[in-house]
Amino acid sequence: MSTESAPGPVRLCARDDLAPGEARCFVVEGRRVALARLGEEFFAVDDTCSHADFSLSEGDVDVDECALECPAHGSLFDLRTGEALTLPAVVPVATHGVVISDEGVFVTLRERWRA
Numbered sequence: 001m002s003t004e005s006a007p008g009p010v011r012l013c014a015r016d017d018l019a020p021g022e023a024r025c026f027v028v029e030g031r032r033v034a035l036a037r038l039g040e041e042f043f044a045v046d047d048t049c050s051h052a053d054f055s056l057s058e059g060d061v062d063v064d065e066c067a068l069e070c071p072a073h074g075s076l077f078d079l080r081t082g083e084a085l086t087l088p089a090v091v092p093v094a095t096h097g098v099v100i101s102d103e104g105v106f107v108t109l110r111e112r113w114r115a
């Protein structure tokens with residue numbers, strides 16, 4: 001049994017560093033994480049698309065669908081669940097915990113690297 005635990009909250013940026021409708025990639029514990037802002041809410045998912053090696057944070061934030069669109073082939077990923085909402089991607093991406101405080105936006109990785 002592994003005793004390795006996820007790291008604690010890591011500060012990514014100040015709240016206003018990201019404009020509403022913007023996404024940006026941060027490296028947390030060696031893992032690429034896409035942080036997206038929708039209005040006053042923030043969401044964090046794995047930055048690498050599950051279909052191929054492209055950065056989701058370089059895609060558009062779909063405010064209506066609460067999703068991030070892969071810039072390569074257009075799959076939408078639900079920012080709340082990580083689910084691939086449209087083809088060609090079918091595998092979800094991991095979601096991560098986000099906490100906002102006066103000190104900024106913090107993320108907690110929910111799982112270690114998947115094999």
Ligand code: FES
Nearest residue numbers: 049051052070073
């Ligand atoms: S690389 Fe993301 S949908 Fe193809």
